[in-house]
Amino acid sequence: MKTLFDKIWDAHVVSTVEDGPTQLYIDRHFCHEVTSPQAFNGLRARGLKVFRPKQTTLTADHNTPTINQDQPVKDPVSKNQLDTFEKNAKEFNLPYFYPLGNRKNGVVHIIGPENGFTHPGMTIVCGDSHTSTHGAFGAIAFGIGTSEVEMVLATQCVFQSRPKTMRITFNGKLGKCVTAKDIALYMISKLTTGGATGYFVEYAGEAIRSMSMEARMTLCNLSIEMGARGGLIAPDETTFKYVEGREFAPKGKNWDKALAYWKTLKTDENAKFDKELTFEASDIQPMVTYGTNPGMGMAINGTIPTLDEIDEAGRISFQKSMDYMGFKPGEKLEGKTIDYVFLGSCTNGRIEDFRLFANFVKGKKKADHVVAWLVPGSHMVVDQIKAEGLDKILEDAGFELREPGCSACLAMNDDKVPAKKYAVSTSNRNFEGRQGPGARTILASPLVAAAAAVTGKITDPRTIL
Amino acid sequence: MEKFTILTSTYVPLPIENVDTDQIIPARFLKATTKDGFGNNLFADWRYDKEGKPKKDFVLNNPTYSGQILVAGKNFGSGSSREHAAWAIAGYGFRAVVSSFFADIFRNNALNNGVLPVVVSPKFLSELFDCVNKDPKANLTIDLENQTIKNNVTGISEKFDINSYKKECLLKGLDDIDYLLSRKNMIEEFENKAII
Ligand code: SF4
Numbered sequence: 001m002k003t004l005f006d007k008i009w010d011a012h013v014v015s016t017v018e019d020g021p022t023q024l025y026i027d028r029h030f031c032h033e034v035t036s037p038q039a040f041n042g043l044r045a046r047g048l049k050v051f052r053p054k055q056t057t058l059t060a061d062h063n064t065p066t067i068n069q070d071q072p073v074k075d076p077v078s079k080n081q082l083d084t085f086e087k088n089a090k091e092f093n094l095p096y097f098y099p100l101g102n103r104k105n106g107v108v109h110i111i112g113p114e115n116g117f118t119h120p121g122m123t124i125v126c127g128d129s130h131t132s133t134h135g136a137f138g139a140i141a142f143g144i145g146t147s148e149v150e151m152v153l154a155t156q157c158v159f160q161s162r163p164k165t166m167r168i169t170f171n172g173k174l175g176k177c178v179t180a181k182d183i184a185l186y187m188i189s190k191l192t193t194g195g196a197t198g199y200f201v202e203y204a205g206e207a208i209r210s211m212s213m214e215a216r217m218t219l220c221n222l223s224i225e226m227g228a229r230g231g232l233i234a235p236d237e238t239t240f241k242y243v244e245g246r247e248f249a250p251k252g253k254n255w256d257k258a259l260a261y262w263k264t265l266k267t268d269e270n271a272k273f274d275k276e277l278t279f280e281a282s283d284i285q286p287m288v289t290y291g292t293n294p295g296m297g298m299a300i301n302g303t304i305p306t307l308d309e310i311d312e313a314g315r316i317s318f319q320k321s322m323d324y325m326g327f328k329p330g331e332k333l334e335g336k337t338i339d340y341v342f343l344g345s346c347t348n349g350r351i352e353d354f355r356l357f358a359n360f361v362k363g364k365k366k367a368d369h370v371v372a373w374l375v376p377g378s379h380m381v382v383d384q385i386k387a388e389g390l391d392k393i394l395e396d397a398g399f400e401l402r403e404p405g406c407s408a409c410l411a412m413n414d415d416k417v418p419a420k421k422y423a424v425s426t427s428n429r430n431f432e433g434r435q436g437p438g439a440r441t442i443l444a445s446p447l448v449a450a451a452a453a454v455t456g457k458i459t460d461p462r463t464i465l
Numbered sequence: 466m467e468k469f470t471i472l473t474s475t476y477v478p479l480p481i482e483n484v485d486t487d488q489i490i491p492a493r494f495l496k497a498t499t500k501d502g503f504g505n506n507l508f509a510d511w512r513y514d515k516e517g518k519p520k521k522d523f524v525l526n527n528p529t530y531s532g533q534i535l536v537a538g539k540n541f542g543s544g545s546s547r548e549h550a551a552w553a554i555a556g557y558g559f560r561a562v563v564s565s566f567f568a569d570i571f572r573n574n575a576l577n578n579g580v581l582p583v584v585v586s587p588k589f590l591s592e593l594f595d596c597v598n599k600d601p602k603a604n605l606t607i608d609l610e611n612q613t614i615k616n617n618v619t620g621i622s623e624k625f626d627i628n629s630y631k632k633e634c635l636l637k638g639l640d641d642i643d644y645l646l647s648r649k650n651m652i653e654e655f656e657n658k659a660i661i
Contacts, residue, residue, distance in 0.1 A: 293543070
């Protein structure tokens, strides 16, 4: 009796070091410009080649501008990093390299699935913690550090200690205006940011089964924010339909063979997890965060905890976080004026997120004082937005689209929220300074972001839709 | 990689919980293409003001505290997988970080860069903070071979966990890649019998 996780893991064990980690074979490696240069330097220093060039997909996304991408990158340090990335891809003969301007360029965790590089049953790594996104396809996907990027390039393997397994079941149906992002923020607020450390999580239950692939990716993406190594969802018809026909998906006989195998990828009925949790989908409301880690979340119509509700050891950090955000313990957030809205990132930069946002703002107008950055996750998302006419709707409502990239998710480029300004952001981290030094981030779903963009305030989307 | 055996040192207290990697090294410093120089920007936003001047109230700018060990609050290193966080800590001169809980990826990254993460009990941790408050010259000893950490003020010591493979690597100063490269034929064998 095995869990889905066990099945995929066991199928990828090359060897086990005595009383040590497992040598795990990696099917697909994603790579971007920020966490790879030192790994390529390492290969050079050791005189090594890339072991399996076709198993690495490279895209520039973290440190790229989201306007004027057809012009040379202005910041010389960023330009050097991007040039180095290109030089490395060429020198090491990596065929799947998508630099700025390429039609397949975009946020690494968005272009992977979109182009069919991500399949059920795979082991997937990337020097980026949100690699957990790909778990939505029923894959073991996790973030690694640069030393491990070097290992994968050199040997197509990493060393990993076997994580424990946890199943989180969401029963029932989701309420109005409640999205995968809300489920995730709800779950992290219950478990805290360290609550799943050491575990690999499988999501199950009716609420998960009825989700689209885009929504599943949002949920798995955020697994890392509760400390989990990753999160995954057993593949089903929704998954197969999404993968079929994409450029790098198996074709013909290979497809039939793959599909037959993928259908075996589910947790056996009596398999044991190290931990099981269950939530009722109907308990979940649209969520916002009020503090400086993703675990500090609450229902949009709720109130920030009071100091008495925080255990003593955590009070210094809690107060520090409140001071940073400019909020008071015990207060409501609904109705507070905000300054920026960011729709994008590998959490919520997919077509479905733009549909939700556009449908909400349709026929309304952006609040004058709000600066809105709408950053699609990839060129494919941009093309789809245009094909569906969403760009017109957004434009009529006073919004403009930027070019793809990570953008204000980590603010490495010029998309920085100024100090003390409030940003309602669909990204994944509200850490101090994450969106720019001193920036105050409120994490939320695309719907809550849309409601904030048109009212200029934190607004419960249910009061408008 | 530098070897790690026994370390006795004063320590720098950072009694904050959930210190994340964006705090350890903010993203705007990730544009480098080598591993050098990150130590200067360790905890940059807490350490320097807007003009780049050291902020007096931050512990790294307080000459009373020094040492090769950082002692931090619960859940240290959560957030992104950036190994730059470990490079910044190593680059600053820390050889070990002590906390009651570490985020997974950070722990791996630290070990891969010769920085030893030591998990202690919450009580042991709070005693470390108390001791250094009373006397900034308080010190502790980490003995990797015996997997012990000792608070030299109270005389109390604790055992800590580390898997024997990683321990061996640190004691000898070896890294994973050398080891994996010696197993290349196993990898090829594995590929030949792959499922799909
Ligand atoms: S969008 Fe944000 S979280 Fe996602 S890959 Fe880019 S920086 Fe990382």
